[in-house]
Amino acid sequence: MRGWLSPSPNFFWRYSMYSCGLVLEGGGNRAIYTSGVLDAFMDQGITFPYVIGVSAGSCNAVSYIGKCRGRQHDISIQYSGDKRFMSLENMIKNGEFLNGEWLFGELSYDLSPLDQEAYDRANTTLCVVVTNALTGKAEYMYPKDFHKRGCPILRASCALPGATKGVVLGKDRYFDGGITDSIPLAHAYEDGCQKAVVVLTQDRNYQKQPMGHARLIRRIFRKYPLMTRAILNRYKIYNRQLETVWDAQGRGDAFVIAPDHPLHCPTLERNTDKLEQIYQTGYRNAMEQMDALKAFLAKPSPFTEIK
Secondary structure (H helix, E strand, C coil): CHHHECCCHHHCHHHCCECCEEEECCCHHHHHHHHHHHHHHHHCCCCCCEEEEECHHHHHHHHHHCCCCCHHHHHHHHHCCCCCCECHHHHHHHCCCECHHHHHHHHHHHHCCCCHHHHHHHCCEEEEEEEECCCCEEEEECECCCCCCCCHHHHHHCCCECCECCEEECCEEEEEHHHCCCCCHHHHHHCCECCEEEECCCCCCCCCCCCCCHHHHHHHCCCCHHHHHHHHHHHHHHHHHHHHHHHHHHHCCEEEECCCCCCCCCCCCCCHHHHHHHHHHHHHHHHHCHHHHHHHHHCCCCCCCCC
């Protein structure tokens, strides 16, 4: 794993603090909202020295850092209905509904490639959240680049339990980072961000509800009881994180961009008309708040610790 990663910034944050970080929630195809927000940022020349992403948020982060405007939009619109992306045929063929091998191979490198040179020039710290299946805890990885085909860290962060088999990194198996740290604002502060911009993919009034079918979930993931516990308790952690985010905005330590209405978009949404509307909502919401955002970015803020 060492070859894939750079050192964690919080090892030396006292000497390398970031003026402002960017925190990107996941949400599967609902994260096309974030794609709209980030395309607006690119149009306005807004960049960040540090970006932390979860699941689909990490994919948005990579395209944003690499200045690939429209890349995530095009991937979602053009390929969400592609059987190679997600289908029962994939499940029958390789045991995974979501074909991560194709998504982070042919799609990401041949059909819709990242501008590797632009990504390298950005010199931005990227943190990707993953969930360790054995410990049921979040881990934070810092990929240096994406020259190597396969993007194992991104693939792990996007590995939905039940839809994938997870991804083995080193000796452990990892799944979607959203299981354990859906909105990693606290970790952005721990890594040395003085303040942060947070992009959510649920509306401002959203509250996550408990999952049903707890017995079935425990049975399906019986090999990973600690991760199962995290899955079932996720709604509690998520709602506490929302409180933390809004409190941070109230203190002036965070700036939140969130949908101005419920998106009603499942994680694996394939309706391209709906996805296009969500993208446009993200772009519009970002542009509507652009003056306030620029004022926030221009204003210094002391380092904040969330306990």
